[in-house]
Structures are given as C-alpha cells and as structure tokens.
Amino acid sequence: MTETVPEALSALPDRPAPALPVSGGRRIRLQYSLTLSFFVLMALYSGVLGVLLPNQIAEFDPxxxxxxxxxLFAVTSVFSTLTTPIAGALSDRTxxxxxxxxPWILAGALIGSLALFGVSLMTSFASVLVLWVMAAVAYNSMQPAMTTIIADRFPEQTRGVVSGFVGAGMTAGLTAGTVVAGYLAGERVMAYGLFALAIAACCITFVVINREPPVPRTAPETFRLGVFLKSFWIDPRQHPDFAWAFAGRFTIYMGYQAIATYLLYILQDYIGLGVARANTAIAELALITFGCLVVSSVASGFLSDRLQRRKPFVFVASLIMGVAMVVPLILPDMSGMQIYAALIGLGYGSFMSIDMALMTQVLPKTEAGDEGKNLGILTTAINIPQILSPVMAAVLLNLSGNNYAVLFVAAIIFVFGSSLCVLPIRSVK
Structure with missing residues (x-):
C-alpha cells in the first residue's frame, strides 16, 4: 500500500538515493515504453488544450x-506550477x-483520466474549468515521476539517445494528438474518452512491465515544513547553470505557447478559415510537423551523444523555431502556415530531445537525492509560461484589435532570446 504523505515525508534520505540502473532487454523495454507513455501524454495535452477545449469554450461564448x-490556461497553470515540484519532491521521499x-504515475493517470472524461459532459465554462484543473493537477503529479526515471535509471552518457527517443515520442504525440482531436472535434465525448482511456491504459502497462525495485528505508529525520519549503529555492548564484537552463526553457516556452495556445483561432481569424476547415487544417499542419520533428528528435539525440554536445543543438533549435515564427508574418496564408509547421517541427523536435538531457546534467549536486524535486522545478519553466503567455497574448490581442501578427512578433522575441540563455552554461558542452 502506498504510504500517506506524512509517512513519505518523514523518510528523508541522509545520503544520495540508490541508483536503479537497467541493462539489456529491460533497458530497451524501459526506453520504448517510456517513449510511448510520453507520446500519449503529449497527445492528450495537445489534443485537449489545442483543439477540444478551444472548440468547447468557443461554443459557450464565441x-x-x-x-x-x-x-483557463492561467488558472490551470497556477495549479500545475505548484503541483509539479511538490509532487517531484514527494516522489523522492516515497x-x-x-x-x-x-505509485505517483499510476494514481495520477487514473485520477486524471476520470476528471478528463468528466470535462466532456460539462455544459458551462465554470464546470469545464473545475474538472480540467483537477485533471491537470493529477497529470502534473504523474509527469515529474516519469521524467525523473531518466535520471534514476539511465547512465548520464546514454541520456542523449534516451532523451532523443523520448523527445521524438513527445513531439510526435503533440502532432498525433492534434490530428486525432482535429478530426474528432465534432464527437466530443468520444474524443475526450479516447485520450482518457489511452493514458490510463498506457501508464498501467508501463508500471506493470517496468517493475521498479523497492527503495529501502533510510533513517528518518524529523519533518520540518519550513525546511521542506526552503528546499525549493535553488540559489542562482550557487547554481548558475541551473538558473540559465531554467531561463532558456522559460523564454522559449513563452514564445511557443503564445502561438500554440491560439493556433486554432489564428487559423480562423488571421488566416481566414471557417470553423470546420480550421479544425481539419490544424490536423493537416500537425501531420507536416510530425514528419519533421520525428527525424529531428531522433537525429539530434543520436548526434548529441555521438559528439557529447548539448548546447549547440539547443541553440540552433531555438534559432530555427524563431525563423518558423517569422514566416506567417511574411506569408499570412496556408502556405506560410505550412512552412511554419515544417520549421517548427525541425526546431521543436531537436529542442525537446536535447533539452531533456541538458536538464538532467545541470541539476544541483546535493546530498539529498532530490532529482525529482529539482526536475519538477525545471518543469515549472514550462508551466509558468502557460500562465503568463496566454494572458500576455489576450492583452496584446485586446490592445491591437485582434491582430494576431502581434502574437508572432512577441513569440519571435522570446524564442530568439532563449537561444542566448544557453550560451553561459558551463558544466555542459
């Protein structure tokens, strides 16, 4: 039986957590099943956040x-930002x-899927908001545990390949989710139910076939709330590489989210497509992105490990994403959006695959075995933009009279800025 939260917190390790390396067939199985799990999770996020919820919300109040x-994005992301590092810290101590x-993967998947399916049955914005927040909290309790498995169970020198496969799965999932949701947008209950069932089944299977060895108890220390909360502050003066990695991730997602969040509305109000055509167009663009990002993710992960370099790949990926966002400003039609989709696939695929490996290598060297908590903190560099970027976008649209070109300009500034944040990192080549 899973321990209660106070019991889990009381077992604070006084030395680094034991390594749980895998090898041979078990390692291959873990790598591919982890890739599949992230594929389904990202498909859920992209399908629900990019297509299903925008359609549902537009029906309530066009x-x-x-x-x-x-x-909705701002409220959800506040809860997600708080949940991710706390859940990561608790998983370290479970x-x-x-x-x-x-236990975190299994519980998060099941609770999240129940709440997600409930969203499909709601008939008001307030009820959708409440249930989606519940689902997001559950899924964000699960995600840091899944991410930390890379640091737990794979040697550092192989994490580029592993991250490449996982990154390919994530980016392919973003595309697949958009395609599925785009074509099933008219069958709301079926669409939500499909995503909810898929992530629950995938995570149950993952836990069963990749049995995690039990972690022996260490001598417990007295739990102090103040000490626990203080542990979430990582001094950028003592850990500058961690701070720069956080800043780079934060800025690139500020730019990326500004476009991804409103992509359906961009196709409708900036490109000029009707509602039905916009839903199929977003699926078509996702297919273009798919081919580019899968090749980019796997190739970048392989080359990064072969060359033992991370920073150049992240830097170039940021530049490619910035160029992608320039194109719709020059060509505000479907041709421009198709070029955007191809370039964003190349850039984002490379960024996601190498960024994950980079994150595991800039974690502070502590004695507490806090990998889950620290990776959870880095994940807030994705969650906080989900709070700020949609709000920023809404303000810019309001001030500009719904001129979506302004969003692309803001996104370009943030994404190009991200490329500069990776340069000062010293502990990773």
Whole structure:
C-alpha cells in the first residue's frame, strides 16, 4: 500500500538515493515504453488544450473565447506550477514496495483520466474549468515521476539517445494528438474518452512491465515544513547553470505557447478559415510537423551523444523555431502556415530531445537525492509560461484589435532570446 504523505515525508534520505540502473532487454523495454507513455501524454495535452477545449469554450461564448481560453490556461497553470515540484519532491521521499515513482504515475493517470472524461459532459465554462484543473493537477503529479526515471535509471552518457527517443515520442504525440482531436472535434465525448482511456491504459502497462525495485528505508529525520519549503529555492548564484537552463526553457516556452495556445483561432481569424476547415487544417499542419520533428528528435539525440554536445543543438533549435515564427508574418496564408509547421517541427523536435538531457546534467549536486524535486522545478519553466503567455497574448490581442501578427512578433522575441540563455552554461558542452 502506498504510504500517506506524512509517512513519505518523514523518510528523508541522509545520503544520495540508490541508483536503479537497467541493462539489456529491460533497458530497451524501459526506453520504448517510456517513449510511448510520453507520446500519449503529449497527445492528450495537445489534443485537449489545442483543439477540444478551444472548440468547447468557443461554443459557450464565441465573443469572449480568447479571454476565456486565456483564463483557463492561467488558472490551470497556477495549479500545475505548484503541483509539479511538490509532487517531484514527494516522489523522492516515497518508499513503497513498488518503488518511488510508480505509485505517483499510476494514481495520477487514473485520477486524471476520470476528471478528463468528466470535462466532456460539462455544459458551462465554470464546470469545464473545475474538472480540467483537477485533471491537470493529477497529470502534473504523474509527469515529474516519469521524467525523473531518466535520471534514476539511465547512465548520464546514454541520456542523449534516451532523451532523443523520448523527445521524438513527445513531439510526435503533440502532432498525433492534434490530428486525432482535429478530426474528432465534432464527437466530443468520444474524443475526450479516447485520450482518457489511452493514458490510463498506457501508464498501467508501463508500471506493470517496468517493475521498479523497492527503495529501502533510510533513517528518518524529523519533518520540518519550513525546511521542506526552503528546499525549493535553488540559489542562482550557487547554481548558475541551473538558473540559465531554467531561463532558456522559460523564454522559449513563452514564445511557443503564445502561438500554440491560439493556433486554432489564428487559423480562423488571421488566416481566414471557417470553423470546420480550421479544425481539419490544424490536423493537416500537425501531420507536416510530425514528419519533421520525428527525424529531428531522433537525429539530434543520436548526434548529441555521438559528439557529447548539448548546447549547440539547443541553440540552433531555438534559432530555427524563431525563423518558423517569422514566416506567417511574411506569408499570412496556408502556405506560410505550412512552412511554419515544417520549421517548427525541425526546431521543436531537436529542442525537446536535447533539452531533456541538458536538464538532467545541470541539476544541483546535493546530498539529498532530490532529482525529482529539482526536475519538477525545471518543469515549472514550462508551466509558468502557460500562465503568463496566454494572458500576455489576450492583452496584446485586446490592445491591437485582434491582430494576431502581434502574437508572432512577441513569440519571435522570446524564442530568439532563449537561444542566448544557453550560451553561459558551463558544466555542459
């Protein structure tokens, strides 16, 4: 049985957590099943956040759809930002016969899927908001545990390949989710149910076939709330590489989210497509992105490990993403969006695959075995933009009279800025 939160917190390790390396067939199985799990999770996020929720919200109040979507993203992301590092820290301190991470993966998937399916049955914006926040909290409790498995169970020198496969799965999932949701947008209950069932089944299977060894208890220390909360502050003066990695991730997602959040509305109000055509167009663009990002993710991960370099790949990926966002300003039609889709696939695929490996290598060297907590903090560099970017976008649209070109300009500034943040990192080549 999984321990209660106070029991888990009381077992604070006084030395680094034991390594749980895998090899041979078990390692290959773990790598591919982890890739599949992230594929399904990202498909869920992209399909729900990029297509299903925007359509549902627009039906409730077409005149205020952009503002309501921004509010949903902001509220959800506040909870997600708080949940991710706390869940990561708690998973570091969880001791069960099923290991540290597995209970969080299983519980998060099941609770999240129940709440997600409930969203499909709601008939008001307020009820959708409440249930989606519940689902997001559950999924964000699961995600840091899954991410930390890379640091737990794969040697550092192989993480580029592993991250490349996982990154390919994530980016392919973003595309697949958009395609599926785009074509099933008219069958809301079926679409939500498909995503909810897929992530639940995938995570149950993952936990069963990749049995995590039990983590032995260490001598417990007295739990102090102040000490626990203080541990979430990582001094950028003592850990500058961690701070720069956080800043780079934060800025690139500020730019990326500004476009991804409103892509359906961009196709409708900037490109000029009807509602039905916009839903199929977003699926078509996702297919273009798919081919580019899969090749980019796997190739970047392989080359990064072969050359033992991370920074150049992240730097170039940021530049490619910035160029992608320039194209719709020059060609505000479907041709421009198709070029955007191809370039964003190349850049984002490379960025996601190498960024994950980079993150595991800039973690502070502590004695507490806090990998889950620290990776959770780095994940907030994605969650915080989900709060700020849609709000920023809504304000810019309001001030500019719904001129979506302004969003592309803001996104370009942030994404190009991200490329500069990787240069000062010293501990990773």
């Amino acid at each position: 005149a205020n759809k952009a503002g309501n979507l921004a509010l 001791h069960t016969r099923w290991g540290r991470r597995s």
